[in-house]
Amino acid sequence: MSKDTIVIREIKSEDNAPLEQVIRGCFHExxxxxxxxxxxxxxxxxxxxxxxxxxxxxxxxxxxxxxxGGAGIKPLPNFESTICELQKMYFSPKLRGKGLGQKLFEKCLKAAKDLGYKQCYIESASQLKAAIHIYEQFGFKHLTEAVGGTGHYSCSIWMIKDL
Known part of the structure; x- marks a missing residue:
């Protein structure tokens, strides 16, 4: 029996279509x-x-x-330049439960620090309980309102962490 080969790497152009399917699929799921x-x-x-x-x-x-699956770091739109946002962290059901969410999260936070950000912001939906639990484990604190200008008015969970 062969072991699964798992790779975490930077995105390539050919990843657009499969990643879009994963992201949109999570919303329906x-x-x-x-x-x-x-x-x-x-x-x-x-x-x-x-x-x-x-x-x-x-x-x-x-x-x-x-x-x-995947996740990324970008400057928080329309806000302080020292704050980044963890964006579009979504996994197919085939990846869940393997500890990869935490590994990817760690990689993103390290990248944020390396890029010079001082804080990381996250917006999420209350339905994504497992993801929110990971954020809390990593020391993210809940906010009472959104910051920046993401345009995600349907997100009801806002969190931030000092890096």
Whole structure:
């Protein structure tokens, strides 16, 4: 019996279509509102192109050569330049339960520090209980309102952490 091959790497242009499927699939699976979320973000269909600036990065997770998830770091829109946002962290059911969420999360937080950010912000939906639990374990604190200008008015969970 062979062991699964898991790779976490920076996004490539050919990852756009499979990653879009993973992201959009999670919204249907968890019954997250589509409007006012990452579901309707124009960049969801072109993730590679959306993460090409020097102060941002997006990682995908491959399982046996298949892209099944990812997460990225970008400056928090319309806010202080020292605060980044963890964006679009979604996993296919095939990846869940393998500890990869924490590994990817650690990689993103390290990248945020390396890029010079002082704080990391997250917006999420209350339906994503496992993800929120990971954020809390990593020391993210709940906020009472959104910050920045993400446009994700359907997200009801806002969190921040000093890096």
């Amino acid at each position: 968890f019954k997250i509102p589509l409007e006012g979320t990452a579901y309707t973000d124009p960049e969801t269909a072109s993730m590679f192109e959306a993460y090409q600036q020097s102060n941002e990065v997006y990682y995908v997770v491959e399982l046996n050569g298949e892209v099944l």
